[in-house]
Amino acid sequence: MPVGTKGSVKGLTPRDLRAAGAGVVLGNTYHLYLRPGADVVREAGGLHGFTGWNGPMLTDSGGYQVFSLAKTRRISEEGVEFASVYDGSSHSFTPELTTRVQEALGADVAMVLDECPPADAAREYHEASLRRTARWAARCKEAHSREDQALFGIVQGGLYPDLRRESLERTVELDFPGYAVGGLSVGESRGEMLHMLGLVTPELPGDRPRYFMGIGDPVGVLQVVALGVDMFDCVLPTRLARHGAALTNDGRINLKNARYRRDFVPLDPECSCETCADGYSRAYLSHLVRENELLADRLLTLHNVSFLGELCRKARRAILEGRYGKFAEDWMSRYRAG
Amino acid sequence: MPVGTKGSVKGLTPRDLRAAGAGVVLGNTYHLYLRPGADVVREAGGLHGFTGWNGPMLTDSGGYQVFSLAKTRRISEEGVEFASVYDGSSHSFTPELTTRVQEALGADVAMVLDECPPADAAREYHEASLRRTARWAARCKEAHSREDQALFGIVQGGLYPDLRRESLERTVELDFPGYAVGGLSVGESRGEMLHMLGLVTPELPGDRPRYFMGIGDPVGVLQVVALGVDMFDCVLPTRLARHGAALTNDGRINLKNARYRRDFVPLDPECSCETCADGYSRAYLSHLVRENELLADRLLTLHNVSFLGELCRKARRAILEGRYGKFAEDWMSRYRAG
Numbered sequence: 001m002p003v004g005t006k007g008s009v010k011g012l013t014p015r016d017l018r019a020a021g022a023g024v025v026l027g028n029t030y031h032l033y034l035r036p037g038a039d040v041v042r043e044a045g046g047l048h049g050f051t052g053w054n055g056p057m058l059t060d061s062g063g064y065q066v067f068s069l070a071k072t073r074r075i076s077e078e079g080v081e082f083a084s085v086y087d088g089s090s091h092s093f094t095p096e097l098t099t100r101v102q103e104a105l106g107a108d109v110a111m112v113l114d115e116c117p118p119a120d121a122a123r124e125y126h127e128a129s130l131r132r133t134a135r136w137a138a139r140c141k142e143a144h145s146r147e148d149q150a151l152f153g154i155v156q157g158g159l160y161p162d163l164r165r166e167s168l169e170r171t172v173e174l175d176f177p178g179y180a181v182g183g184l185s186v187g188e189s190r191g192e193m194l195h196m197l198g199l200v201t202p203e204l205p206g207d208r209p210r211y212f213m214g215i216g217d218p219v220g221v222l223q224v225v226a227l228g229v230d231m232f233d234c235v236l237p238t239r240l241a242r243h244g245a246a247l248t249n250d251g252r253i254n255l256k257n258a259r260y261r262r263d264f265v266p267l268d269p270e271c272s273c274e275t276c277a278d279g280y281s282r283a284y285l286s287h288l289v290r291e292n293e294l295l296a297d298r299l300l301t302l303h304n305v306s307f308l309g310e311l312c313r314k315a316r317r318a319i320l321e322g323r324y325g326k327f328a329e330d331w332m333s334r335y336r337a338g
Numbered sequence: 339m340p341v342g343t344k345g346s347v348k349g350l351t352p353r354d355l356r357a358a359g360a361g362v363v364l365g366n367t368y369h370l371y372l373r374p375g376a377d378v379v380r381e382a383g384g385l386h387g388f389t390g391w392n393g394p395m396l397t398d399s400g401g402y403q404v405f406s407l408a409k410t411r412r413i414s415e416e417g418v419e420f421a422s423v424y425d426g427s428s429h430s431f432t433p434e435l436t437t438r439v440q441e442a443l444g445a446d447v448a449m450v451l452d453e454c455p456p457a458d459a460a461r462e463y464h465e466a467s468l469r470r471t472a473r474w475a476a477r478c479k480e481a482h483s484r485e486d487q488a489l490f491g492i493v494q495g496g497l498y499p500d501l502r503r504e505s506l507e508r509t510v511e512l513d514f515p516g517y518a519v520g521g522l523s524v525g526e527s528r529g530e531m532l533h534m535l536g537l538v539t540p541e542l543p544g545d546r547p548r549y550f551m552g553i554g555d556p557v558g559v560l561q562v563v564a565l566g567v568d569m570f571d572c573v574l575p576t577r578l579a580r581h582g583a584a585l586t587n588d589g590r591i592n593l594k595n596a597r598y599r600r601d602f603v604p605l606d607p608e609c610s611c612e613t614c615a616d617g618y619s620r621a622y623l624s625h626l627v628r629e630n631e632l633l634a635d636r637l638l639t640l641h642n643v644s645f646l647g648e649l650c651r652k653a654r655r656a657i658l659e660g661r662y663g664k665f666a667e668d669w670m671s672r673y674r675a676g
Contacts, residue, residue: 006620006625006626006629006631007625007626007631008626008631008632008633009633010631010632010633011349011631011633011635011636012631012633013389013612013616013633013636013637014616015616024446034627035628035629036599036621036625037625038629040599040600040621040625043600043602043621044602044621044622050619050621050622050625051622052616052617052618052622056578061601195551235551261374261378262378262381264381264382274351274353276349276377278352279390280390281382281388283374283382283388283392283397284345284377284382284388284389286345286374287344287345287373287374287378288344288345290373291344291345291373292376292631293345293346293348293349294346294349294635294636294639295346295348295349295351297632297635298349298632299351300353301632316414
């Protein structure tokens, strides 16, 4: 799911996103609530009408941004008070409010308000937090009324297997149409992340989508898909693009590197995105990146988003054909050697 | 002619430019000579191959940037020495060098090296300068060898009618396939500019294109076209876009203005560019502009470039149908009232 934080996926139009094969597009409730405000988006016909993207959309609850962006915040049973990252003004998110805001934004999938504690928080903190998150989830479900919008629950519990299990049971008990695994990919090692995810995914209902929050590097994507993940969001492809880096079948390349100044071949000869199909050379892209030209952002973002979409389509085919293990292993070894 | 200073028109691909109805695309020799270097562009197949734009292109000689960007420069009969705006390194442009560089860049139209003195320079300076520019023009013509590239002369002479006439005679004597009027739109009033331009254009050969260097606002475009100008370049539409301003049939609008926050109509209902046809509302564009989203630059640049292209097509039709005066007057009065 390409991330359209503030109602646009960095430089890409809905036309571009369709051409890039984007599935679900994500919007950030925290940002959209503060700017331009949920009322403006609702008046425009929701995020679909406002942005012009008529494919599926998902909004997060805003909780993650409150915990990662806000300099000050105060959590209580009621909800969380925080200072806006834009102007320091005071705001309060409760389960009822973030649900109402997400109904106004009108994405196809909304998320419950959760707390995502730091990976290294004390066990006691994680325990109290996951229980509060479960109570918040129940309140979100109670507050949620749009029948054309699915509300997903979120499993927390840090790196404690028994707390993960407790969180999972409390969340699944509420019977959501989909479940996310949160609180990973937040500073722990990749090994710890995969270990913990591997304990959780098999216990989630097999007939509901499983959403892993916050992964976007190609190898990580193939690893979490191997553990049963169906959905994931990622600022990585768009952020890398803005830093002049491109994902290719032969690994990640940094176009600022001097070797690309006279490299007149396309970015990735195996890729069929507009950037590669139209034949822009690495030399040209490298020039645009060095000169901070807007076109660099656009062409690399288009490529990276398309590339990850294509990787997901390949993974899906491999799963359907019962050869995912071999596919993922071969793909990762070539990518890592690149 | 939309300006692709460093080999790209701010965020637009060749596909976008074609959709926007762009005719000639301009490249800046000064910038491309310094970065990535004429050799890199030549190896890529010239500017067409490097950028992927297969329509007509024009490069300036780099002279204007030497005189407007360089902190230090030294002019002699031989040419001009200057310090690079990028890293302060020393360079020297001679008529022979800028001609050779433009042949390597390979645009369809190249320009002679000229000096563009400040409008308020002394008469004596303008007189000496236009004579040197004429001698440089002769050397450019002598050095120019690509038969698939047209080399245009440039008329200077400041705001002195007799010096303009002298420059025109010296330049036309050299028999170029096209002529530019330079040294205007550099600080003098609009009235002075039009007065001077009106003295020059009737004297230029009627069977050669007349290029006015440096105008891009819609009213100015209609005014210079009325005086017989066939070509002009303009950073204005792209620069305005990056500052959140859009050209519309009802005048220029600044999307940062609070009145657009809840304005859910398209930018210009009469415009058929992608931005307007796809129905992005002023409210959405206003949000993107406020948030400095890359998509704002793209959608507004697409619109402004398309808008000016469409204005030129309307002007051309009006000329062919013998109703230009009325057309321009009506158009300007509506635009100015907006």
